[in-house]
Amino acid sequence: MALETIFDSLKKAQARLALQNRQEKDAALRSVIKAIETGRGTILKANTADVEKARAGGMKEALIDRLLLNDERVNDIIEGIDTVIRQDDPIGKIRAGWVLPNGIQVEQTTVPLGVAAIIYESRPNVTADAFSLAYKAGCAILLRGSSAALESNRALVKAIRDGLSAGGGIPDAVALAESGSRDEVDEILQARGKIDVVLPRGGKDLIRRVVDNARIPVIETGQGNCHIYVDGSADIPNAVDIIENAKLQRPGACNAVETLLIHPKALAALMPLVSARLAGKAELRCDSRSKAAIGAPPQGLALRDAVDGDWETEFLDYILAVKTVDTLEEAIAHINRYGTKHSEAILTKDLKAAEEFERQVDAACVYVNASTRFTDGGQFGFGAELGISTQKFHARGPMGLEALTTIKYRIHGSGQIRP
Amino acid sequence: MALETIFDSLKKAQARLALQNRQEKDAALRSVIKAIETGRGTILKANTADVEKARAGGMKEALIDRLLLNDERVNDIIEGIDTVIRQDDPIGKIRAGWVLPNGIQVEQTTVPLGVAAIIYESRPNVTADAFSLAYKAGCAILLRGSSAALESNRALVKAIRDGLSAGGGIPDAVALAESGSRDEVDEILQARGKIDVVLPRGGKDLIRRVVDNARIPVIETGQGNCHIYVDGSADIPNAVDIIENAKLQRPGACNAVETLLIHPKALAALMPLVSARLAGKAELRCDSRSKAAIGAPPQGLALRDAVDGDWETEFLDYILAVKTVDTLEEAIAHINRYGTKHSEAILTKDLKAAEEFERQVDAACVYVNASTRFTDGGQFGFGAELGISTQKFHARGPMGLEALTTIKYRIHGSGQIRP
Numbered sequence: 022m023a024l025e026t027i028f029d030s031l032k033k034a035q036a037r038l039a040l041q042n043r044q045e046k047d048a049a050l051r052s053v054i055k056a057i058e059t060g061r062g063t064i065l066k067a068n069t070a071d072v073e074k075a076r077a078g079g080m081k082e083a084l085i086d087r088l089l090l091n092d093e094r095v096n097d098i099i100e101g102i103d104t105v106i107r108q109d110d111p112i113g114k115i116r117a118g119w120v121l122p123n124g125i126q127v128e129q130t131t132v133p134l135g136v137a138a139i140i141y142e143s144r145p146n147v148t149a150d151a152f153s154l155a156y157k158a159g160c161a162i163l164l165r166g167s168s169a170a171l172e173s174n175r176a177l178v179k180a181i182r183d184g185l186s187a188g189g190g191i192p193d194a195v196a197l198a199e200s201g202s203r204d205e206v207d208e209i210l211q212a213r214g215k216i217d218v219v220l221p222r223g224g225k226d227l228i229r230r231v232v233d234n235a236r237i238p239v240i241e242t243g244q245g246n247c248h249i250y251v252d253g254s255a256d257i258p259n260a261v262d263i264i265e266n267a268k269l270q271r272p273g274a275c276n277a278v279e280t281l282l283i284h285p286k287a288l289a290a291l292m293p294l295v296s297a298r299l300a301g302k303a304e305l306r307c308d309s310r311s312k313a314a315i316g317a318p319p320q321g322l323a324l325r326d327a328v329d330g331d332w333e334t335e336f337l338d339y340i341l342a343v344k345t346v347d348t349l350e351e352a353i354a355h356i357n358r359y360g361t362k363h364s365e366a367i368l369t370k371d372l373k374a375a376e377e378f379e380r381q382v383d384a385a386c387v388y389v390n391a392s393t394r395f396t397d398g399g400q401f402g403f404g405a406e407l408g409i410s411t412q413k414f415h416a417r418g419p420m421g422l423e424a425l426t427t428i429k430y431r432i433h434g435s436g437q438i439r440p
Numbered sequence: 441m442a443l444e445t446i447f448d449s450l451k452k453a454q455a456r457l458a459l460q461n462r463q464e465k466d467a468a469l470r471s472v473i474k475a476i477e478t479g480r481g482t483i484l485k486a487n488t489a490d491v492e493k494a495r496a497g498g499m500k501e502a503l504i505d506r507l508l509l510n511d512e513r514v515n516d517i518i519e520g521i522d523t524v525i526r527q528d529d530p531i532g533k534i535r536a537g538w539v540l541p542n543g544i545q546v547e548q549t550t551v552p553l554g555v556a557a558i559i560y561e562s563r564p565n566v567t568a569d570a571f572s573l574a575y576k577a578g579c580a581i582l583l584r585g586s587s588a589a590l591e592s593n594r595a596l597v598k599a600i601r602d603g604l605s606a607g608g609g610i611p612d613a614v615a616l617a618e619s620g621s622r623d624e625v626d627e628i629l630q631a632r633g634k635i636d637v638v639l640p641r642g643g644k645d646l647i648r649r650v651v652d653n654a655r656i657p658v659i660e661t662g663q664g665n666c667h668i669y670v671d672g673s674a675d676i677p678n679a680v681d682i683i684e685n686a687k688l689q690r691p692g693a694c695n696a697v698e699t700l701l702i703h704p705k706a707l708a709a710l711m712p713l714v715s716a717r718l719a720g721k722a723e724l725r726c727d728s729r730s731k732a733a734i735g736a737p738p739q740g741l742a743l744r745d746a747v748d749g750d751w752e753t754e755f756l757d758y759i760l761a762v763k764t765v766d767t768l769e770e771a772i773a774h775i776n777r778y779g780t781k782h783s784e785a786i787l788t789k790d791l792k793a794a795e796e797f798e799r800q801v802d803a804a805c806v807y808v809n810a811s812t813r814f815t816d817g818g819q820f821g822f823g824a825e826l827g828i829s830t831q832k833f834h835a836r837g838p839m840g841l842e843a844l845t846t847i848k849y850r851i852h853g854s855g856q857i858r859p
Contacts, residue, residue: 036776040799119821125810127820134832135802213651217832232632236651238658238831259855266857357455379850380459383554391544391853400858401546402538412657413553413636413846415834427832431798434810436678438685439819 024208027163027196028215031136034193035161039133043110045189046157050106052188053153053181054099060180061095067176068145075169083273088143088170098149104404105153111422112159125434132429133159135217138209139407140165140231142223145173150398150405151220152181152195158425161194163216165209168201175199210235220420222408225335240416240424242408245275245363246335247393250352250378252369253286259390260287260368261294264341266392267366268303273337275409276364276396280332280342281311282352288314288345295343296322303339306331310345332359349374353381360384362411364393385411385418443627446582446615447634450555453612454580458552462529464608465576469525471607472572472600473518479599480514486595487564494588502692507562507589517568523823524572530841531578544853551848552578554636557617557628558826559584559650561642564592569817569824570639571600571614577844580613582635584628587620594618629654639839641827644754659835659843661827664694664782665754666812669771669797671788672705678809679706679787680713683760685811686785687722692756694828695783695815699751699761701771707733707764714762715741722758725750729764751778768793772800779803781830783812804830804837 038046057064068090075085117129137160139151148164155162166174174197182192198205209216210231218238221231228241249267251260267278283291292314296305301321308327318324331342332355346352356365366388367378375389386396396419398406403421410416416424457465476483487509494504536548556579558570567583574581585593593616601611617624628635629650637657640650647660668686670679686697702710711733715724720740727746737743750761751774765771775784785807786797794808805815815838817825822840829835835843 036800036802121814121819121821125814232655238833256855262857263855270858381455383455383551384848386849386851388851389853391851391856392858394858395540395544395851395853395856396849400540402540414657415846417847418849427834428836429803430805430815430837432805432807432810432814434808434814436675436682437810437814438681439689439811439813 024198024205027198028136028212030193031161031163031196032215034191035133035136035159038156038161038191038194039112039159041159041191046110046159047106049185049188049190050102050153050156052190053184054102056180056184056187057095057099057102057149057177060176060183061092064095064173064176064180065090065092067172070172071170080169084143088145088173090145090173094146098146101146101150101399101405102153104402105157105422108157108404108422110157111426116428123437125432125437128431129428130431131426134425134427136161136163136215137425138163138165138212138216138219140206140209140219140221140223140227141167142227143167143170145170145177147222148174148177149181151407154403154405154407154422155425156190156194158422160425163196163198163209165198165206171199171201206230207234210237213237220407240408240410240414240420241412242410242420243275244335244361244411245277245409246280246333246359246361247276247278247364247366248280248282248356248360249278249366249368249393250282250346250349250356251284251287251291252349252367252371252374253284254370254374255287255368256370257287257290257294260291261298263366263368263390263392264295265298267394268299268341269339270394272303272339274394275335276393277337278341278366278393279334279336280344280359282344282346282355283311284349284352285310285345285347292316293319296324299341303341305341305343307343308345311343335361349377353378356382356384362413363409364388364396366391366393385409443617443624446617447555447631449612450580450582450615451634453610454552454555454578457575457580457610457613458531458578460578460610465529465578466525468604468607468609469521469572469575471609472603473521475599475603475606476514476518476521476568476596479595479602480511483514483592483595483599484509484511486591489591490589499588503562507564507592509564509592513565517565520565520569520818520824521572523821524576524841527576527823527841529576530845535847542856544851544856547850548847549850550845553844553846555580555582555634556844557582557584557631557635557638559625559628559638559640559642559646560586561646562586562589564589564596566641567593567596568600570826573822573824573826573841574844575609575613577841579844582615582617582628584617584625590618590620625649626653629656632656639826659827659829659833659839660831661829661839662694663754663780663830664696664828665699665752665778665780666695666697666783666785667699667701667775667779668697668785668787668812669701669765669768669775670703670706670710671768671786671790671793672703673789673793674706674787675789676706676709676713679710680717682785682787682809682811683714684717686813687718687760688758689813691722691758693813694754695812696756697760697785697812698753698755699763699778701763701765701774702730703768703771704729704764704766711735715743718760722760724760724762726762727764730762754780768796772797775801775803781832782828783807783815785810785812804828
């Protein structure tokens with residue numbers, strides 16, 4: 022189908038979907054779960070075809086893993102939809118209301134954002150996550166996945182649309198852009214008046230390309246050059262656990278830590294433990310003081326001198342840059358200079374340091390004594406996420422249902438005119 | 441000063457301003473009011489120079505009127521700042537909070553959006569309005585007015601900065617881009633990482649140029665192809681008052697009505713009265729049925745047949761297009777097709793019609809029985825406005841303090857890692 026036709030069909034479907042109440046939307050989503058259960062075999066078969074093709078084409082195993090679906094991951098998809106169902110309807114809330122001196126009543130209410138488009142890379146679970154959030158928020162959604170995941174996405178979207186049909190829902194509220202051409206992306210990015218927002222979800226290049234070419238509103242997502250600052254008063258054994266978790270649990274995730282900042286008071290106790298914990302697992306790129314604090318390097322430790330470029334790099338890899346900062350202020354200044362306003366953590370026992378860090382660090386998520394890996398719609402309890410917004414509009418941080426709403430002022434008069 | 445230097449200075453000032461509490465910000469704004477009072481003579485003199493230059497250059501009187509300041513308008517500027525002072529601090533509100541199953545506490549708090557830039561046309565009051573809202577919301581602001589208002593803006597910004605200095609405020613939180621070159625606008629639009637949002641406020645061409653060239657987030661403002669739908673049950677004499685007000689009170693404003701939609705039942709009673717009221721004041725562009733309903737045209741009535749292009753035109757002039765629609769559904773469909781999602785009104789006594797109109801019309805402000813001219817930050821009680829957002833993000837409709845805030849998640853753990 023031509024994209025123009027899809028745009029029109031999404032817009033019409035969205036106008037109808039906007040009028041559905043919670044019961045209707047939830048019933049349709051429950052029916053989608055059933056259809057995914059029924060279609061599980063077909064979906065996994067389609068995914069196997071994608072995976073075989075990707076492997077034959079020489080795709081790296083880390084990327085294959087992102088592309089892969091299995092029974093457990095299909096269960097996760099279903100659980101995500103179920104969590105979305107259990108959440109409150111974000112639409113129709115009256116967020117504020119007041120009466121003007123002339124008696125006109127003003128209400129600020131929440132309404133669906135409209136038609137969204139998401140341009141994303143190979144994870145097929147994004148297909149279901151983005152759809153379920155959009156549907157519950159009364160939005161139609163255009164899905165533009167990668168060509169590597171085309172068969173998986175086709176099978177998933179077919180199951181979703183079948184489920185919507187069977188459950189009294191509106192199947193045309195979801196569509197897959199499947200030509201795979203770059204022109205297709207450009208056409209989406211130019212669709213003024215047809216697409217209300219575009220969400221790029223993927224690597225730096227994808228996001229940059231969308232920002233450069235979009236003539237429609239964009240919510241940027243995902244780049245995360247995240248820091249952990251270990252204050253002089255931090256609990257050192259716990260700091261080692263948190264650093265290990267934030268670096269190793271999933272280094273390719275945007276909420277993984279990339280640079281460790283350390284107060285001089287913590288240096289001597291922390292560095293030997295951190296280097297022992299990460300030896301053989303991640304490379305350290307240290308400034309001279311943190312390097313000296315390691316003492317005799319533990320067996321298997323990959324160690325390099327940090328260079329300036331390291332501070333601004335989102336490694337997305339088993340690499341951790343380490344820098345000594347003399348004060349809390351220096352840590353904050355470093356983060357506000359090199360960070361991407363994603364997730365930033367302080368490890369401390371000092372109340373004042375925690376408060377200053379929280380106030381002064383400019384980021385979507387600011388942590389005290391926890392791993393940065395919690396910046397995630399699922400972890401936040403949203404069931405799914407559209408991505409992590411690093412932009413400073415209403416949608417900042419993990420984007421769940423609220424991110425797909427906007428406001429409408431309802432104004433009731435009794436004949437007033439403006440003098 | 442080079443723009444690069446200004447960007448840096450705004451960013452540093454904003455980081456300091458973000459830490460000020462309400463008392464500090466309000467005290468600084470009160471001092472700005474004093475400085476504007478003191479500088480009133482200088483400001484008016486600078487404005488006279490702008491006006492004389494514009495007149496010599498052949499500027500139309502309607503535009504001269506937008507450029508003009510006088511004592512009354514300076515009073516309005518001061519009153520706007522005073523209203524901003526009296527409003528709640530939009531920063532530091534906890535909008536939501538919950539505890540994750542592992543005990544991590546999540547708080548969604550409001551924080552300043554950061555550094556804003558506003559690119560606007562000749563009204564100098566926008567200079568003070570945008571500044572005062574930005575300052576109270578903890579944002580630094582770059583003002584890029586038109587070259588026609590340069591002397592007025594210089595004098596106003598000088599008074600504002602003097603006031604901030606005298607009142608313990610942060611003068612570098614406001615700056616004027618004054619080269620007047622087009623390159624300057626492009627440099628602002630490319631300032632990724634330096635400017636957090638740009639607000640174009642002006643005509644269609646300005647907004648289009650910003651959207652086409654911006655690589656930073658934009659909130660579009662102002663285009664208003666607004667409609668009034670007169671339902672069959674409407675109070676006709678009141679409808680005539682509202683139509684006259686919405687068309688004539690300020691035809692150049694974005695919230696003025698451009699097209700009147702009429703149910704057949706209202707046609708015979710309404711058209712003779714509307715045409716009599718507007719005769720000699722505005723041109724009517726009618727479809728055949730509404731034209732026929734006028735009967736004998738009153739003296740002085742400018743009357744033309746409507747053409748298709750009229751439905752999509754924001755006249756910003758003494759022109760009103762008129763169309764007969766057979767049903768409420770047709771009225772809604774017409775508005776959703778041709779409207780710019782700004783301000784749309786239904787005049788009716790029928791509860792169900794009012795509700796359907798409110799639900800189905802996609803616009804920032806939907807009116808029942810009142811003039812569309814109330815879509816305005818001042819009228820809404822915001823004291824001032826940054827513009828009327830026709831985009832569907834958090835800032836939709838008149839943009840006051842809230843539009844310059846974003847959220848920050850504060851996450852408190854006790855050492856949690858992600859399993």
